[in-house]
Amino acid sequence: MSGIPSALFVHAHPDDESLWTGGTIAAHIARGGDADLITCTWAPGTVRNVELGDAARELGLSRPPIALGYADSFVPESAPDAPSFIDVQFDDEVAALVGHIRRIRPDIIVTYDAFGIYGHRDHIHTNRLVCAAADAAPLLHYAPGSGDPWQVKSLYFATIPVSVVDELRPFLPEASHLPLVGTPDDQVDLTLDLHEQLGAKIRAITSHRTEMARSASMKGFGSLPRDQQRLFLARESYQRRDLVPGGADLG
Template identity: 70%
Template sequence: MKGVSGVPRALFVHAHPDDESLWTGGTMARHARRGGEVSLVTCTWVPGTARHGELLDAARELGLSREPIMLGYADSFVPESAPGATPFVSAPFDEQVAALVAHIREIKPHILVTYDAYGMYGHPDHIHANRLTCAAADAAAIGAYRPDAGEPWQVRSLYFITIPETTVTTLKPHLTEDSHLPVSGTPSDRIDLAVDVDDCLGSKIRAIVSHKTEIARSASMKAFGALPRDPQRLFLQWESYLRRDLVPGGAELA
């Protein structure tokens, strides 16, 4: 089952603005170039903030089918991301599942993409996004669950962003301890999909650079930007995923 173009529709669920570009920007741009509908849910930050405007710029660079959907929760470490809103990890889980299910039933993606169960490097918002996405994927297909949220929709495959063990080993000598990098990555034989995004690297880099506020603030972003050419190229050129099919055969992301 595919979209009108013959390419599956893909919905990416990310915790914060910039995550979509840094971790999946090449895959998103590549999938869009193939004619696939690419949509994005961003769980934190709200319209009217600087980082929301930067996210819109990044989304245009990546070829998204529509403006990013903002769930409107606060970044766990940045309250001003959504003034007065509940932190993403503290909000009622059932409320969040219902909200994401409504978006899934409207967009009807064949593929959902989010972080692996460890959030790649243990960030609580990333871990929570994984749990939310998995729960919503299951709930969206159940007719008795929130019939007011639209007709049931069966997602075919889940893809979980991860970092290869070999990449961690290569980057570790060049990064400080506070950089967002896991202690150990995923062994190569466990990775289901490694996407070479070299043909979309320009779009990915322009999308990353759109997030000017985070680049100026984040020590990790500065550290990644200061990597020597070859390690930086390795980090930017390859995007890796674990895959879980929810129906026989699933759907191909790339």
């Protein structure tokens, strides 16, 4: 059995796993780590869920992504028979995620920072959901029918350092809806150099063909000059919260 901590990546939408943590996923798997991916929105069978499977394979994930199946809060047709992610009873969402955590039994969970990187309400909601579920999963008295309790060792929150935002800002459209403000560099706990995974990450991002064609933000990132694009894509940064003494190292 590998001595590398196992990791669970939890994201709001298809494409987020590739854009914000794709290099980390690919690097983790390349060094022998085990990883799973949960995506909160877009129901199985929808086009973006299918594209998510393609992206996951490019990153090296050996198991299909798990879809919680809620609707993107801005795109009701992403799950026509399900409620919006942010409208579901929070306790029900926590219980569902706890069940997956107890089954998968990850050492590490990776999600967004508390601002959702750029303020997207689904991202912020995912951060809150992960934090609540990680706290509840080891409790004997919480949802005893959802599996044996499990203690996650560390949470990692994807973020962008202010220094990177300052470098990118002159090249991003002023009308972009992304309020990129960044996390002060001295509050960033880990930055991974992922140049060796850049090819896999780009292939995963471009697997999300629907979003690449639709999203002004994706087009904006895609139009960055080469040096700034590599700065954005080849480094991924995190804040870290240990839930047990010593925690677990990612990368």
